[in-house]
Amino acid sequence: MPSTVENLAAKIVALEEHDQQTLWGRVVELNFRRGLYDLSGRYRERLQRKRELDRSVEDVLTELSRIREEIATHDYPG
Numbered sequence: 001m002p003s004t005v006e007n008l009a010a011k012i013v014a015l016e017e018h019d020q021q022t023l024w025g026r027v028v029e030l031n032f033r034r035g036l037y038d039l040s041g042r043y044r045e046r047l048q049r050k051r052e053l054d055r056s057v058e059d060v061l062t063e064l065s066r067i068r069e070e071i072a073t074h075d076y077p078g
Helices: 004-014 017-049 057-075
Strands: none
């Protein structure tokens, strides 16, 4: 008895070339979105562990400005 994956593969092979290309493009897009979602979740968990998830926007922007200035001073002295 063929598996669900084997049945799906047979259906994909039976598609016209253009439809297969469209399907693969959609699969890539969905995998990319899933990856971003997973990454976002891991980042959110990390911020929660570090107790930084609820920082104010002003606090975050102040920190980013400080980092930018630090990099500018280091990379472009004088």
